[in-house]
Amino acid sequence: MNGIISLANITFKEGIRNRALFGIFIMALLAFALTVILTSLFMRDIVRVAASLSLTTITFSGLLMVIFIGTNLVAKDIDKRTIYMVISRPISRAEYIVGKFLGLCLLIIASIVFLGIVSSLPVLLAGLNYHNPQAIFSWDIYFIALIFIAMKLMLIAGVIIFWSSITSTSFITLILTIAVYIIGSTNEVVKGFLDMKMEGVNISPLMSAVIKFVYYIFPNLSALDLKVQAANGLSVSAEYLVWTSAYWLLYTAIIVSAGALIMERREFP
Amino acid sequence: MTLIDMDSLTKVFKKDLTKKKVCALNSLTLQVQEGEIFGFLGPNGAGKSTTIKLLLHLIRPTSGRLSIDGKAASDKNVRRMIGYLPENPYFYDHLSAKELLWFGGKSCDLNDETILQRSAVLFKMFDLTDAMNRPLRSYSKGMIQRAGLALALIHDPKLLILDEPMSGLDPMGRKKVFDLILQLKEEGKTVFFSSHILHDIERLCDRAAILINGSLVRSIHVRKDLPAGKTLEEVFFEEVNKSGGLRE
Numbered sequence: 316m317n318g319i320i321s322l323a324n325i326t327f328k329e330g331i332r333n334r335a336l337f338g339i340f341i342m343a344l345l346a347f348a349l350t351v352i353l354t355s356l357f358m359r360d361i362v363r364v365a366a367s368l369s370l371t372t373i374t375f376s377g378l379l380m381v382i383f384i385g386t387n388l389v390a391k392d393i394d395k396r397t398i399y400m401v402i403s404r405p406i407s408r409a410e411y412i413v414g415k416f417l418g419l420c421l422l423i424i425a426s427i428v429f430l431g432i433v434s435s436l437p438v439l440l441a442g443l444n445y446h447n448p449q450a451i452f453s454w455d456i457y458f459i460a461l462i463f464i465a466m467k468l469m470l471i472a473g474v475i476i477f478w479s480s481i482t483s484t485s486f487i488t489l490i491l492t493i494a495v496y497i498i499g500s501t502n503e504v505v506k507g508f509l510d511m512k513m514e515g516v517n518i519s520p521l522m523s524a525v526i527k528f529v530y531y532i533f534p535n536l537s538a539l540d541l542k543v544q545a546a547n548g549l550s551v552s553a554e555y556l557v558w559t560s561a562y563w564l565l566y567t568a569i570i571v572s573a574g575a576l577i578m579e580r581r582e583f584p
Numbered sequence: 585m586t587l588i589d590m591d592s593l594t595k596v597f598k599k600d601l602t603k604k605k606v607c608a609l610n611s612l613t614l615q616v617q618e619g620e621i622f623g624f625l626g627p628n629g630a631g632k633s634t635t636i637k638l639l640l641h642l643i644r645p646t647s648g649r650l651s652i653d654g655k656a657a658s659d660k661n662v663r664r665m666i667g668y669l670p671e672n673p674y675f676y677d678h679l680s681a682k683e684l685l686w687f688g689g690k691s692c693d694l695n696d697e698t699i700l701q702r703s704a705v706l707f708k709m710f711d712l713t714d715a716m717n718r719p720l721r722s723y724s725k726g727m728i729q730r731a732g733l734a735l736a737l738i739h740d741p742k743l744l745i746l747d748e749p750m751s752g753l754d755p756m757g758r759k760k761v762f763d764l765i766l767q768l769k770e771e772g773k774t775v776f777f778s779s780h781i782l783h784d785i786e787r788l789c790d791r792a793a794i795l796i797n798g799s800l801v802r803s804i805h806v807r808k809d810l811p812a813g814k815t816l817e818e819v820f821f822e823e824v825n826k827s828g829g830l831r832e
Contacts, residue, residue, distance in 0.1 A: 324687070329679060399640075400670070400673065400674075400732075400735070401691075403668040406691055
């Protein structure tokens, strides 16, 4: 266990000092500043616009961070042979994968806490400058949406770790992760379209089976997206939160475990 | 007592696309005794690094048996007693040497107090005290090598495996490593190291093995078995010539 914890610790430290992260944070801060300016152009629903733009900025920045830092995490270790330094300690290959994943998760949590606090400023400013008693906005849902963004990024981190255990090329990991992200963000809509059974639209049984297969195999990332609910102050049922969290936990655990099992079979000549 | 026991150890690599097989290590049988300084000699591509990677379970043997202190090398707990310095070590750029040693100590279950105490001793020993908080990317090649040695020693291992420990070091650095290996022998540690610097091996080692094209061609007690008037370097060149040169 000490091996996993110590590896997660140095992975976090190495990640937080990465210059790419500073670039992404600066971009996010500029986007938050732009949010303040943009909201001044709107006459109504200003808090909604500010919340929506802030959450979008956090999602985009988090995605850039996870992809840029995550895809190089294992690939660079193998390429530069830093992995020799880790595996020559009493750390198994599976523990290496779990340690790297947990380090990346710590980085995600720290980043979302920082960006979440900063992002609340444009929303607060919008609320103060254009006070509208009829506007529905809930900080509770806003912070739940932030937690779900962090969970979504952790799931993507799990996907990156999984691909990294198969290939040592960071570019291939990047391409495969982006493919999973696109499929995962749209598969619920496609499945919904399939379930509607519209008149005049014929979908072949084969296509229908493929869509169902993709829906169940790939992560349903849109389930973790609560931006619309947060921006509009819509309530989210406790049941939805619990089931979605259980789905997230199970999917992430399975994909990281699969990565760990694959890594156990690898050699580092 | 035998610490490292290799029995008919063979490693065959398959090239990715052609699936052509390359035998990197051919039926190596070798024992290293506890408290011994063992030199591993051979030209480039002889199989020295392959053997070291097998000892550390970075790769698995195609056939044969390998045990360290009576336990299979695949057991991760075996690595608790090993300190390893890779050839041309590369560490995390943004970490400091202090953080690197903390990781090394923690991964071997040392407590924070012990890590701090041992780190201070090792930094002093390797002249890194002033640089211990600096990121490793700002270190020179020699400093990286010394940080690697400190990492290998942080958990006070029983067995040191050093892959080309003198490579990239200036004369002062080499002298330091030389003295360190002698000090480790005095402490009863076992040192298994590969080197191209035959003179160092002759002066340091109790025993040496010469590996050519993946096969062990000679194992000698450096102080007892060297033919009269011959240096280890001469014996080494004789063996290379006898083997008919190096394969492609």
